[in-house]
Amino acid sequence: METQVMVSDVWKSFDNGRIEVLKGVSLMVPNGEIVALCGTSGCGKSTLLNVISGLEEVDRGDVSVGGYDVVRESTRVDLLRHHIGYVFQFHHLMPDLTLEENCMVPVIAAGGNRAHALERLAELAEATGVAHRLKQRVRELSGGERQRGALVRSLMNDPELLLCDEPTGALDEKNREKVFELLIELVRSRGRTLVMATHDLELARRCDRMIKMRDGRMEGEIH
Ligand SMILES: Nc1ncnc2c1ncn2[C@@H]1O[C@H](COP(=O)(O)OP(=O)(O)OP(=O)(O)O)[C@@H](O)[C@H]1O
Numbered sequence: 001m002e003t004q005v006m007v008s009d010v011w012k013s014f015d016n017g018r019i020e021v022l023k024g025v026s027l028m029v030p031n032g033e034i035v036a037l038c039g040t041s042g043c044g045k046s047t048l049l050n051v052i053s054g055l056e057e058v059d060r061g062d063v064s065v066g067g068y069d070v071v072r073e074s075t076r077v078d079l080l081r082h083h084i085g086y087v088f089q090f091h092h093l094m095p096d097l098t099l100e101e102n103c104m105v106p107v108i109a110a111g112g113n114r115a116h117a118l119e120r121l122a123e124l125a126e127a128t129g130v131a132h133r134l135k136q137r138v139r140e141l142s143g144g145e146r147q148r149g150a151l152v153r154s155l156m157n158d159p160e161l162l163l164c165d166e167p168t169g170a171l172d173e174k175n176r177e178k179v180f181e182l183l184i185e186l187v188r189s190r191g192r193t194l195v196m197a198t199h200d201l202e203l204a205r206r207c208d209r210m211i212k213m214r215d216g217r218m219e220g221e222i223h
């Protein structure tokens, strides 16, 4: 099976090395796998997702996604645009744009077809329960609506690799289930790969593999 994500002995610190966050992390995710990344707050989950996406540079070590060398190649922006979908922990939607406009940003950036994208948007918004909020500015949406909106945005370009940082953290039980089911169904039916950071152990156990981090290191995994 082909490798989608390869992280080899990655070290990452902030504040000129004063804050060491990733301390020799290695991780291999084959194409099509659904992985949960768990561990206590501050152990480095979001930092690891940022490193995989190329948004954060590493101090040392290697990272590749879909065969691209994320550390060395200058194609990082292209990789983000065309290959990776990212649901950020704090969603990072633009508050003054409508949800629809936010969702169209990655499509425009990737040079996608607008009519086709609007159809996809309608389907995804319906499936996540935010269809009636598409024309509203993000600043007017609830936390859970923003989170579901961010998920819709991340899926617009049908990415090979989906990185989700606490995608259900702001959701009630019913929406949590709906969003998780949708995620799994979309990823499985299209043969995509998902790496999801979560504190929700019940959801984590339903993934193909659950990886536990502790203080910037891999502690263990459960298949
Ligand atoms: N830009 C930064 N500058 C300084 N420290 C940072 C920065 N980003 C993250 N950190 C620190 O790195 C550590 C790991 O942060 P990270 O966000 O990766 O944790 P996490 O596992 O995602 O936690 P949570 O479950 O709370 O989201 C934390 O102690 C955090 O304060």
Ligand SMILES: [Mg+2]
Binding pocket: 045, 046, 047, 089, 165, 197
């Ligand atoms: Mg985090």
